[in-house]
Amino acid sequence: MGPNLDTCGELLRPLRALMGLKQVALQKGQFNVDGAPYAAAGLLTELVHRGECRASELAHYRIVDASVVSRQLGQLEQAGLITRRPDPADRRVSLLRATPEGERTVARQERRKAKWLSDALADWxxxxxxxxxxxxxxxxxxxxxxxxxxxxxxxxxxxxxxx
CATH class of the missing domain: 1.20.5 (Single alpha-helices involved in coiled-coils or other helix-helix interfaces)
Structure with a gap:
């Protein structure tokens, strides 16, 4: 049956607040990533966690248009954080992988975010x-x-x- 609409409405309030806090943190540079714009850094993080894959898979998983992913991948490639290679199953398509520097960048960022959350949730x-x-x-x-x-x-x- 699932929860009723009022209960889900209660969930919307903290979710909106959480998204608003994310925007404030972004504006203040709290979650900047070395060498990559924030949106592209989210894609890099996804690639590190998912492993080698196609751009279309990343777009599908991030629920964004392929053109958005394409632009962000260009930024990440230019920064030396990802590499491309032809997909052996379909050479018209590239397989993407984070470089060792891309993996280190994500690890540093994840550590900063975890520290920030640890400080914010100190009473938990x-x-x-x-x-x-x-x-x-x-x-x-x-x-x-x-x-x-x-x-x-x-x-x-x-x-x-x-x-």
Missing amino acids: DDESVRDLARLLGAAMTDIRRHYEDQTATSDSAIKEGTR
């Missing part, structure tokens, strides 16, 4: 932080799945209408 214990991480992870998995299901249904309806 490890178990509470783990519970929050587990719940947020589960919620994001379900939200992503729902989004992808809706997108697939919508895409299917559009294709059916063009026949």
